[in-house]
Amino acid sequence: MGARDDGLVLAVPALATRRSACRDPTLDVWRWCQSVVVVGLLLLDTKNCCPAWWPDNQYPLEVYTMKTLKSLAASAVLLTLSMGVVQASTLDTVKQRGHVQCGVNTGLPGFSFPDDRGKWSGLDVDVCRAIAAAVFGDAGKVKFTPLTAKERFTALQSGEIDVLSRNTTWTTTRDTSLGLNFAGVDYYDGQGFMVKKSLGVNSAKDLGGASVCIQAGTTTELNLADYFRSNNMKYTPITYDKAAETVAGFDAGRCDVLTSDQSQLYALRIQLKDPGGAIVLPEVISKEPLGPVVRQGDDQWFNVVKWSLFAMLEAEEMGVNSNNVDDMKANSKNPGVRRLLGLEGIGGKGLGLPNEWAYNIVKMVGNYAEAFDRNVGMGSKLNIARGLNALWKDGGLQYAPPFR
Numbered sequence: 303m304g305a306r307d308d309g310l311v312l313a314v315p316a317l318a319t320r321r322s323a324c325r326d327p328t329l330d331v332w333r334w335c336q337s338v339v340v341v342g343l344l345l346l347d348t349k350n351c352c353p354a355w356w357p358d359n360q361y362p363l364e365v366y367t368m369k370t371l372k373s374l375a376a377s378a379v380l381l382t383l384s385m386g387v388v389q390a391s392t393l394d395t396v397k398q399r400g401h402v403q404c405g406v407n408t409g410l411p412g413f414s415f416p417d418d419r420g421k422w423s424g425l426d427v428d429v430c431r432a433i434a435a436a437v438f439g440d441a442g443k444v445k446f447t448p449l450t451a452k453e454r455f456t457a458l459q460s461g462e463i464d465v466l467s468r469n470t471t472w473t474t475t476r477d478t479s480l481g482l483n484f485a486g487v488d489y490y491d492g493q494g495f496m497v498k499k500s501l502g503v504n505s506a507k508d509l510g511g512a513s514v515c516i517q518a519g520t521t522t523e524l525n526l527a528d529y530f531r532s533n534n535m536k537y538t539p540i541t542y543d544k545a546a547e548t549v550a551g552f553d554a555g556r557c558d559v560l561t562s563d564q565s566q567l568y569a570l571r572i573q574l575k576d577p578g579g580a581i582v583l584p585e586v587i588s589k590e591p592l593g594p595v596v597r598q599g600d601d602q603w604f605n606v607v608k609w610s611l612f613a614m615l616e617a618e619e620m621g622v623n624s625n626n627v628d629d630m631k632a633n634s635k636n637p638g639v640r641r642l643l644g645l646e647g648i649g650g651k652g653l654g655l656p657n658e659w660a661y662n663i664v665k666m667v668g669n670y671a672e673a674f675d676r677n678v679g680m681g682s683k684l685n686i687a688r689g690l691n692a693l694w695k696d697g698g699l700q701y702a703p704p705f706r
């Protein structure tokens with residue numbers, strides 16, 4: 303299952319062939335240029351069609367050595383420069399393209415869900431919109447690529463999307479060996495179990511021998527195996543590719559239990575024919591910090607995504623929201639508020655963004671509390687309490703480093 307979750311997803315972007323027709327063409331152009339540069343430089347010292355290192359080259363040894371060293375140095379510089387362009391180009395590519403391409407869930411209420419007219423909403427979607435607001439001053443300049451759990455990492459590696467914001471758990475393997483970086487946590491989750499009330503089970507410890515509906519390519523599969531193994535229980539996994547199929551399987555009685563991140567259990571429960579006939583068991587068996595992910599090697603874009611999320615948190619901490627942000631901008635004397643809104647301090651300089659980048663996020667998307675409440679919190683159908691997702695000063699884990 304580990305292999306299905308991460309191992310089979312190729313860490314080398316050039317080999318990640320899924321939807322290759324949709325990948326960013328500038329990446330291909332630059333890779334092609336690198337190959338031309340390498341071949342060209344190998345031939346640079348050619349006399350009589352022989353490269354400098356050819357055995358019967360007629361140069362004296364010192365000239366041969368100097369020429370070879372110059373060639374190697376030049377190729378190193380050119381390669382580094384061309385690779386630098388590849389690695390540092392996401393913000394430029396996004397600006398040129400005119401929108402952020404954001405990978406999201408195929409449809410998970412509260413996190414990313416399209417309405418009848420294809421308009422997306424959700425907490426993960428709001429993170430994408432915040433990035434667009436920061437870059438363009440327009441939260442609408444974002445397009446969404448719906449992805450299953452199995453597809454998501456390849457889509458990011460191949461350049462098909464600029465950022466993945468799809469209820470994705472931050473793990474060591476994903477953060478280190480897939481060529482990806484997690485830019486923060488927009489929701490602290492944990493894995494749980496949902497069962498039909500008629501099963502008469504009140505604790506996960508009583509699930510020995512159960513059949514379990516589960517989604518492929520997730521940490522959920524791995525945690526399930528760990529949990530049953532460490533409690534000496536057996537189970538039969540019934541695996542699906544999409545949440546809708548998983549719920550339908552559970553609804554149709556193909557399994558006794560449905561397991562997923564707890565936030566999603568509540569989201570999935572409201573899609574059942576009889577939501578009242580199912581209960582979520584009390585056990586939370588894992589840590590699932592969910593957050594946006596970018597490709598490794600592009601620190602500027604990593605920072606843009608990371609600080610877009612932090613701006614939403616900092617705004618909540620400073621008491622700045624979409625309703626009062628203009629008033630705050632005009633009248634606040636609080637130095638923290640003024641720095642956040644780009645009136646003093648470093649503004650957007652270090653990020654390559656306009657000084658109003660965080661103002662635009664708050665004005666157009668809102669602070670973290672607003673996004674949480676309308677998507678998954680008390681202002682939503684899911685009714686999830688802030689819990690671990692409260693700000694640090696309210697006893698939760700959400701925390702933005704200082705804006706200074």
Ligand SMILES: N[C@@H](CCC(=O)N[C@@H](CS)C(=O)NCC(=O)O)C(=O)O
Pocket residue numbers: 407408409410449450451469470471517519520521522543544545546562563566570590592
């Ligand atoms: N957070 C976990 C699970 C993510 C996940 O894909 N969960 C499923 C279970 S509900 C889901 O979101 N499915 C929605 C879909 O693909 O349609 C992970 O990163 O592996």
